[in-house]
Amino acid sequence: MARKHYLVTGMSCEHCAASIREEISEVPGVSEVDVNVAAGSVTVDGTDLDDTLLRAAIVEAGYEVAATAAV
Template sequence: MSEIRYSVPGISCAHCVNAINGEVGRVSGVRNVAVDVDAKMVTVRGDGLDDAALRAAIDEAGYEIAG
């Protein structure tokens, strides 16, 4: 299992967590999504994770990845 982390400065509340979990959780290979509101981080764990698909899912949820 691999892990990818993203800095997402726009995360601020439970709505953000739910939106990101919903979109990222649909990406093939994702087993776990952890959204840390305080650290403004999204950690994704799974098998064969596709960085481009994960970035697109976070964008679809309405959030921008830093950097």
């Protein structure tokens, strides 16, 4: 199981979190997505996670990835 953590700018409500969860959930290998609007963070758990696809999913939801950190 792998875990990736992203700092995301522009989130302000639960609708923002739901949009990000929906897009990331479609990425192959994702088993769980945790979005913390207050902290501006997204944590993704799964297998063989593709950083490029995860970042693209966040952008597709309408937000920017400010930073990436391995957790």
